[in-house]
Amino acid sequence: MTLRQQDDAFFSLLVDFTRAACDNLDMDLYTIYGNNSISYISENIDSILDKNKIDAMIILNYQDKINEIADKLESNKIPFFVYNSGFGSNNKNFLKSKYKFFLGEMLPTDEYAGYFLGKTLIDNSQPNGKGEYHLISLAGAVADEASIKRITGLNNFIKQSKKKIIIDKIFYLNWQRDEAAKIMKNEVSKMNHLSAIWAASDELALGALESLDTKAKSILIGGIDWSFEGVKAVSENKLFATVGGHFMDGAWISVLLHDYFHGIDIFDGNNNFLNSWMSLIRKNNSDKYLNFYNNRKKWKKIDFKKLSKVYNSRLKHYDFSEKNILPLIFPKD
Template sequence: MSLYHRIILISIVVLPIICGTQAVAQGVFRVAFINPGATDDPFFSSLTYMMQDAASDLNIDLEVIDASASHIEVRRRGNEVLERGNPPDYLLLINDHDVLDGVIKRADMLGVKTFLFNEGFSSRRLKDIGTPRHPIKNWLGQLLPNDRKAGYLLAKDLIEHAKRKASHATIDMVALNGAYRANSSELRLLGLQDALAEYDNVKLRQIVHTRWDEKKAYDATRGLLERYPETSVIWSASDLIACGALRAVKEVGLKPEKDILIGGIDWSDFALEAVGKGDFQASVGWHVMDGAWSLVMLYDYHHGHDFPVSSHSDYFIMNKDNIGRFDRYLGSKEKWADIDFKAFTKTHSLQGQSYDFSLDAVLRHLSESSVLSKVTTH
């Protein structure tokens, strides 16, 4: 066989191997997400919907594993995933009830990379586990919402609108919080207290924990309205809780917006609709996108673009003053599906710039896409 023919033969054998290796490196990778919410929870339904949309845009093989609204089940399912003969490349986790340190340590030993979002470790637990990559190298990072700001924004909006209605009167408020010891509950309550410190004429009559349960929120509100009939503001740590409060308010003959102001946190579909109708004064949110943004960051990491090991997502308030602009571009799931998540990656678009996952950035993106679509179709 001549040298020429040997070179051709080697090329035929070797080049497909090289090209195939590059395809694997740049192609689909696998991410498993342990969903701690109930299957019918409106917040987690929207969150997973956006994650699936992002995964489709980014060519990520995303597996969503339901944990039946149980933090014990979250831990068990996490360990089950790690016991597979062929575990995923990345494990996305929400640290519900501070129970996932063992899963993250075990994943590190097995070489599975983990990323936290939505709910992180308490300061007490962080003393034992450390911070992302120190010392647990395969715990890549975390993207956590500013829950204290969420509680503050909601309280400020409710109080300011109550003041406009009765500028010289004392404002009686009750607070419906989430679960005991949940980091988000504690931080949102701190935000409420930050806001209360700025006012002299607001009286917080009572705080009730509801375990994030609509029925418990309904029962609690019925009792609170009997105990404090002058209540004019109900601060709720989630939209689902606010929904229970709304049902109780209407049953006792009070009119939302006129007699009492109700607000929640999450930007659930029904809550934004309630804001538009006047049943809710406001909803604070945008962290519903954090799962999708986490996938953007993992996508970049997988393609050689690292990210800050710890970062915070922002919250924005939605009320009657600004819901019109939101509705125009994000008023339905079909419109949310117009987001091209590649436009928010360092791999494709940012070219060394910092991430911008803000509401304004997405609205700009959708506005420009809408204009471009109109130009190209006419």
């Protein structure tokens, strides 16, 4: 599994949950941290492939360099699954013909997340005297697919809404909290009319939160990712909402890889481009998820095998929907 940074609020959560699934499925998980450098990732992949027996890899598109990693895995005949950020606009049939060892792609519904967060913030904020809703948008890196799609979702909501919604400024940041805090320290003080701050990640939302003074508490802030700190801030009424759930994708891909290793046609000849579910956490349901995060030892007790065709011969289709997952992670005592 390739990632950005070991202490990243989102990816540290993803690794812990994926590891719980791999342990349950009797699989080994090795994590490569790229430290925000595509060359570092490439160099580590070379080293890993030379020194270890890798059965499959889960990779993501960072800085739009996924083809370099995919080419290397393809030449070494290593099956790979893409998560979080994909190939983008490449033709899907072309991808399957070019990469014989490409197993599939599971991406979050980023446009939906951006749309849903925008709608939630506007529906619960107050317009100015002219009936206008003013937003500041904190996006991620300008070339990152997740950021692009989340901004697209926000723009789609604004276009469809009958309300007068104006994005005063959009800032492209490198997903860093301190960058958001620095930017917003100057901006918020100038904008008494601001209704909300839409952030492409919880880290950016938390950075914006650091810059608000007591006069700006009426400004609603929301992020995306369901990070631990993000959910905690929602439970404390500091952030208004966070949209997420996709940190679990590594676990669902692990189930698919497990079955693939056991000879199962994991896609039944059908579409191998999947989207994971994302949903909203607000104050009313935040404590439930905060407790889930605070008791990560219980993740080892989650029976991921219930999602596997190897252990369930009657299972016809994989179901990683919210309806199926919530009873798994929140079993009734």
